[in-house]
Amino acid sequence: GDSVTQTEGLVTLTEGLPVMLNCTYQSTYSPFLFWYVQHLNEAPKLLLKSFTDNKRPEHQGFHATLHKSSSSFHLQKSSAQLSDSALYYCALSDVSGGSNYKLTFGKGTLLTVTP
Amino acid sequence: ETAVFQTPNYHVTQVGNEVSFNCKQTLGHDTMYWYKQDSKKLLKIMFSYNNKQLIVNETVPRRFSPQSSDKAHLNLRIKSVEPEDSAVYLCASSSGLGAYEQYFGPGTRLTVL
Numbered sequence: 724g725d726s727v728t729q730t731e732g733l734v735t736l737t738e739g740l741p742v743m744l745n746c747t748y749q750s751t752y753s754p755f756l757f758w759y760v761q762h763l764n765e766a767p768k769l770l771l772k773s774f775t776d777n778k779r780p781e782h783q784g785f786h787a788t789l790h791k792s793s794s795s796f797h798l799q800k801s802s803a804q805l806s807d808s809a810l811y812y813c814a815l816s817d818v819s820g821g822s823n824y825k826l827t828f829g830k831g832t833l834l835t836v837t838p
Numbered sequence: 839e840t841a842v843f844q845t846p847n848y849h850v851t852q853v854g855n856e857v858s859f860n861c862k863q864t865l866g867h868d869t870m871y872w873y874k875q876d877s878k879k880l881l882k883i884m885f886s887y888n889n890k891q892l893i894v895n896e897t898v899p900r901r902f903s904p905q906s907s908d909k910a911h912l913n914l915r916i917k918s919v920e921p922e923d924s925a926v927y928l929c930a931s932s933s934g935l936g937a938y939e940q941y942f943g944p945g946t947r948l949t950v951l
Contacts, residue, residue, distance in 0.1 A: 755937045766842075766928065766942035767881070810879060816936050824935035825894045826871075828881040 725750050729813045729829035736836050742785075742800040744832050746813035749794065755818045756789055756796040757826070761810040770811070771798070803836045810834075841865045842943035844929050850949045851919055859914045859946045861929030869893075869935055870912040872904060873928040875945070881928070887912055888935055919950045 729746045736742060748754055761767040771780045773789040773796060780787060785800045796813060813829040842863045851857055863870060871894075872884040885904040886894040892904070901917040916923060926945040932938040 757939075766944050768942065769939045772937070772939065812881060818936040825883050825886060825896075826940065827883075831879045831881070833879075 725754070725815050725817055725827045727813050727815050727827055727829035729811075730832045731830055733833045733835065736803045736834070738805055738836055738838055739802050742798070742803045742807065742834065744798040744811055744813075744834065746787075746796045746798065746829060747794050748796065748813075748815045750815060750817055752817045754794075755816045756787075757814040757816070758785070758787060758796075758798050759812045759814060759828075761812070761831075763809070767812065803834075805836050805838065808834060808836045842929055842931055842941050844927075844943040844946050846946060847944065848947045848949075850951065852951050853921060854918050857916050857919055857948065859927055859929075859948075861912050861914070861943060863910055863929075863931040863941070863943075865931055865933070865941060866910075867931040867933050867941075868909055869932045869938075870906070870909075871930040871932075871940065872912065872914050873930065873942075874898075875926040875928055877925070884914075885912075886935075893935070916948075919948070921950050924948055924950045 726749045730744050756773040758770040759767040760770045787798045811832045815827045845860045869888045871886045875881045884898050887906050890906045903915050905913040926947045928945045929943040930940040932940045
């Protein structure tokens with residue numbers, strides 16, 4: 724079955740330092756990867772999703788590249804901001820229809836950015 | 839801008855009671871979902887509906903039942919709640935299956951005493 728493994732637990736960074744949240748996956752069929760972000764007391768919302776070609780999606784300074792050879796979709800940002808403090812989920816959907824297209828989430832990484 | 843609405847925001851109840859949660863989306867989407875987010879923030883799919891048809895029914899206890907009246911509404915009923923049902927229940931919708939962005943509602947926090 725599909726599974727997602729991401730940097731677990733809490734990541735604490737000082738403002739201005741680079742952000743790297745790891746995400747690796749296992750998928751039997753055709754994976755499509757997402758990053759969702761959930762700020763405190765808010766609903767999760769999409770941050771990025773992978774492309775089928777080699778384009779690198781970017782949003783709000785964050786970017787991620789799908790590497791099928793290493794089954795990874797790490798989230799990066801060059802300089803952390805206080806407003807980036809949130810819970811980040813990596814998620815996988817099988818777009819071939821295996822697993823009925825369901826979205827499988829990793830356990831989430833809580834990013835805290837300090838001044 | 840909220841486009842996926844859930845009621846109630848919070849619900850506190852006793853073990854064995856029945857509860858119902860409502861979800862409505864105004865995005866014109868064909869697909870809707872229910873997720874459970876537990877106290878450790880684990881987010882797991884429970885059900886998904888596409889054009890009012892059940893697509894995904896994960897291994898959830900039989901006391902949970904989704905109810906879809908039309909494509910814009912997907913409710914969740916729990917027949918006899920248990921303490922382990924305490925969680926945030928998130929409703930979501932998307933314009934299709936697979937590679938489509940899912941839009942989440944604010945959630946219903948259930949506490950079972």
